[in-house]
Amino acid sequence: MRFAGNRAHNDPGRIQRIRQGLASRLGTAFRSPAAASAGDLPPPAGGATGQIDRRKFLLAGTAGSAGAVLFSSPSLAALLTGPSVKARTAAATPATAGQWTAPFDLTLVSIHAVVLRTGSVLLFSQPSNGSVGSDAVLWNPVSGAITNVALSYQRDIFCSGMTVIPGGRVFIAGGHIYQGAANGIHQGVSNTTLFAPGSNSWTEGPVMDVARWYPTVAQLGDGTVRVLGGTTSPGTDAVTIDAYDPSAHPPLTVLPSTANKSMATYPRVKLTTTGLLAFTNAGTTCFFNPATSAWTNGPKLNSGTRNVNDTSVLLPGLTKIMEIGGTISTGTTATAEILDLSVSPLAWKPTASMNFGRVWANTVLLADGTVLVVGGGASGNYTGPVLTPELYDPVAATWTQMAAQAAPRMYHSTAVLLPDGRVLSAGQSSGSLEQTGEVFSPPYLFAGARPTITSAPASLGYNQQFTITTPNFASIGRVALVRPGSVTHSNNFDQRYVDIMYTSNGSTGLTATSPPDGNHAPPGWYMLFVLSSGVPSVARWVQVG
Numbered sequence: 001m002r003f004a005g006n007r008a009h010n011d012p013g014r015i016q017r018i019r020q021g022l023a024s025r026l027g028t029a030f031r032s033p034a035a036a037s038a039g040d041l042p043p044p045a046g047g048a049t050g051q052i053d054r055r056k057f058l059l060a061g062t063a064g065s066a067g068a069v070l071f072s073s074p075s076l077a078a079l080l081t082g083p084s085v086k087a088r089t090a091a092a093t094p095a096t097a098g099q100w101t102a103p104f105d106l107t108l109v110s111i112h113a114v115v116l117r118t119g120s121v122l123l124f125s126q127p128s129n130g131s132v133g134s135d136a137v138l139w140n141p142v143s144g145a146i147t148n149v150a151l152s153y154q155r156d157i158f159c160s161g162m163t164v165i166p167g168g169r170v171f172i173a174g175g176h177i178y179q180g181a182a183n184g185i186h187q188g189v190s191n192t193t194l195f196a197p198g199s200n201s202w203t204e205g206p207v208m209d210v211a212r213w214y215p216t217v218a219q220l221g222d223g224t225v226r227v228l229g230g231t232t233s234p235g236t237d238a239v240t241i242d243a244y245d246p247s248a249h250p251p252l253t254v255l256p257s258t259a260n261k262s263m264a265t266y267p268r269v270k271l272t273t274t275g276l277l278a279f280t281n282a283g284t285t286c287f288f289n290p291a292t293s294a295w296t297n298g299p300k301l302n303s304g305t306r307n308v309n310d311t312s313v314l315l316p317g318l319t320k321i322m323e324i325g326g327t328i329s330t331g332t333t334a335t336a337e338i339l340d341l342s343v344s345p346l347a348w349k350p351t352a353s354m355n356f357g358r359v360w361a362n363t364v365l366l367a368d369g370t371v372l373v374v375g376g377g378a379s380g381n382y383t384g385p386v387l388t389p390e391l392y393d394p395v396a397a398t399w400t401q402m403a404a405q406a407a408p409r410m411y412h413s414t415a416v417l418l419p420d421g422r423v424l425s426a427g428q429s430s431g432s433l434e435q436t437g438e439v440f441s442p443p444y445l446f447a448g449a450r451p452t453i454t455s456a457p458a459s460l461g462y463n464q465q466f467t468i469t470t471p472n473f474a475s476i477g478r479v480a481l482v483r484p485g486s487v488t489h490s491n492n493f494d495q496r497y498v499d500i501m502y503t504s505n506g507s508t509g510l511t512a513t514s515p516p517d518g519n520h521a522p523p524g525w526y527m528l529f530v531l532s533s534g535v536p537s538v539a540r541w542v543q544v545g
């Protein structure tokens with residue numbers, strides 16, 4: 001499965017479609033009608049008020065949203081058109097299942113997506129023009145405007161790994177040799193590339209010790225970055241780890257050979273609160289200690305390896321890592337399992353399975369700490385699209401089916417949480433809707449009035465008291481810093497949900513305490529949400545660390 005992507009890269013139809021897409025691209029700004037309708041208007045008030053009530057309701061009403069997938073079976077189709085099911089279908093309202101916009105044109109295939117501190121989303125893929133670099137745009141989720149920020153020189157950052165470094169720039173490691181993707185040559189590069197929001201400028205970063213295709217990047221608590229895994233050439237793993245320090249000269253070093261490890265492509269890696277990097281989608285979980293450059297083995301997945309096409313997430317609370325779906329020995333799986341790092345001895349424990357098996361799905365931490373799994377397919381890269389997302393409640397350990405989206409979002413698709421609490425789902429490098437995005441409004445946006453943040457500090461140190469001014473101080477039930485997403489190939493390198501301790505000051509707002517250290521919240525830009533009765537505010541941007 002490691003090279004499951006090759007078929008897509010070789011697809012001449014896809015390349016032609018991308019070229020056609022470039023021909024139709026507008027140079028600077030553009031707003032599609034659908035994007036306009038996806039603007040930052042307050043959603044209508046919903047009928048349901050309590051999160052628990054909504055969840056119970058959904059359990060009885062899931063058949064409607066699942067219908068698109070289940071209709072492949074005639075007997076199920078007959079069942080689903082029966083009168084009782086029609087009644088339940090009608091009950092699936094935005095307040096219970098969320099709501100999607102229609103697909104809208106993003107002018108490129110959004111294979112990589114990074115949420116920037118400006119609130120815009122950087123989307124990029126391979127070059128569609130043989131003389132310049134990768135296609136890239138900024139999409140403004142509020143206005144729908146699209147700004148072309150394609151690389152002006154011959155660099156292909158498609159199939160790289162990327163993270164937003166503390167100052168807000170995007171650090172991009174590896175990619176494709178120029179024109180490699182167009183010609184089916186999956187050879188990585190040793191280049192790194194930086195994108196600066198605001199000036200929208202690209203610069204070359206330091207060169208890594210080896211070429212990397214499909215690497216993973218992970219930011220540590222001190223703001224430095226490790227680049228792990230990927231292949232140096234087709235079929236040959238990159239075994240070294242590169243360390244990138246944005247504040248140092250020279251900024252990049254190769255770690256001692258004790259750090260070497262064969263990790264295949266896009267390994268799923270998470271920073272733990274003790275400062276270790278946990279590598280979790282192979283058979284045996286491994287922990288890397290950046291202080292000693294040594295690895296130790298942890299527990300085995302119950303499922304065996306889940307391969308490169310699973311999806312994973314560090315859950316709110318920061319002690320539980322969840323592996324979801326992917327390919328196991330019996331094929332595509334709907335199972336999920338959780339490793340709780342706070343429980344000894346360490347062991348992966350099954351949690352509830354999804355309603356659908358999925359490969360190449362994306363996982364998004366929502367503003368209320370629930371987990372949206374969106375897209376993916378039944379097998380392979382583009383087979384059996386699962387149009388129905390599912391929402392995992394980490395407290396109840398339940399999956400709830402959401403409203404179905406219109407476009408398949410399988411291999412080379414992306415999904416990220418937006419600062420207004422909605423979700424962008426985009427891409428997939430095949431099909432007529434590949435250059436589109438869709439925006440999902442979760443049920444919490446139909447559950448009543450949104451709390452507001454009147455003011456909050458623009459920057460925060462660690463373990464520091466600060467004030468959030470909000471007229472909703474009496475009803476706030478949760479405060480969180482959410483690290484924005486940075487995702488490709490079902491692998492989100494950055495997203496993180498950090499709960500914040502707070503008390504109401506009884507008059508104008510909240511007195512809160514910032515995260516204890518960088519291992520809980522690596523330095524950088526975060527979206528600050530306050531929630532009232534499960535309904536999130538629009539986020540404020542806060543620089544932490």
Ligand SMILES: [Cu+2]
Binds near residue numbers: 005159412489
């Ligand atoms: Cu790929």
